[in-house]
Amino acid sequence: MKAEADKPSPSEGQVLLKHELDEVDWLALVDVFERAPLGTRDPKLLEQSFRNSSVSCFAYxxxxxxxxxxxxxxxxxxxxxxxxxxxxxVQGLGLGRAIMQDLQTRAGGAHAMLYAAPGKEPFYEHLGFRLMKTAMAQFANPELARDRGFTD
Ligand SMILES: CC(C)(COP(=O)(O)OP(=O)(O)OC[C@H]1O[C@@H](n2cnc3c(N)ncnc32)[C@H](O)[C@@H]1OP(=O)(O)O)[C@@H](O)C(=O)NCCC(=O)NCCS
Known part of the structure; x- marks a missing residue:
């Protein structure tokens, strides 16, 4: 499987990366997050988070x-x-790398930062990210962040 940005593909099963927010079925994206699994998202908050972001990427x-x-x-x-x-x-087919490349290329910052879901650090290390020694976060729900393995 190969991901190509904004190029329609004739071949069955091929994945297309798109950027258009108005085309997104937000309930379907909530389902993707649940099955990933990255937890249950409120569709309105999920949509607003993407709309308020600098760049977004969607795989179809x-x-x-x-x-x-x-x-x-x-x-x-x-x-x-x-x-x-x-x-x-569609995990393990190169799409995660493709989405990361698409976001970083279009966002344009010299440095990139993220926090990984616990256990997914090796994926980002594979893409060139390194653990930061002084990264800190103030979560809205500190107990939940600790229980989910994000903080000590
Ligand atoms: C984590 C995730 C985004 C990775 O995307 P993916 O499409 O499965 O990964 P890719 O196929 O693009 O992998 C790219 C490279 O990273 C490697 N890789 C992927 N997952 C890895 C892992 N968990 N540990 C180490 N390497 C990994 C692949 O072997 C591949 O290497 P190669 O290009 O040298 O062959 C995806 O699996 C996912 O959505 N997981 C569930 C949700 C989640 O945890 N998201 C992360 C939130 S921080």
Whole structure:
């Protein structure tokens, strides 16, 4: 399987990366996040998070949304990446790498930052990310963040 940005594909099963927010079925994307699994998202909050981001990327297979990612960027120095998620049936096919490349290229920051879902650090290390020694976060729900393995 090969992902190509904004090029329609004739071959069955091929994945298309798109950027158009108005085309997204947000309930279907909630389902992708649930099955990834990255938890249950409120569709309105999920949509607003993507709409308020600097760049977004959506993966479609045979017209169905199967993955996404988004980034905040000052388009000069820093890009911060969030919500990279793929449905289980398209994981391990190169799409995660393709979405990351698409976001980083279009966001344009010199440095990129993210926090990985616990256990997914090796994927990002494979793409060139390194653990930061001084990264810190203030989560809205500190207990939940600790229980999910994001903080000590
Ligand atoms: C994590 C995730 C985004 C990775 O995307 P993917 O499409 O499955 O990964 P890719 O096929 O693009 O892998 C790209 C490379 O990373 C490697 N890789 C993928 N997952 C890996 C892992 N968990 N550990 C180490 N390497 C990994 C692949 O072997 C591949 O290497 P290669 O290009 O040298 O052959 C995807 O599996 C996913 O959505 N998982 C569930 C949701 C999630 O945890 N998202 C991350 C939130 S931070």
């Amino acid at each position: 297979r045979e017209g169905q949304i199967v993955g996404a990612g988004r980034a905040l960027s000052d388009r000069l120095t820093w890009t911060v990446i969030f919500d990279v998620a793929l449905a289980p049936e």
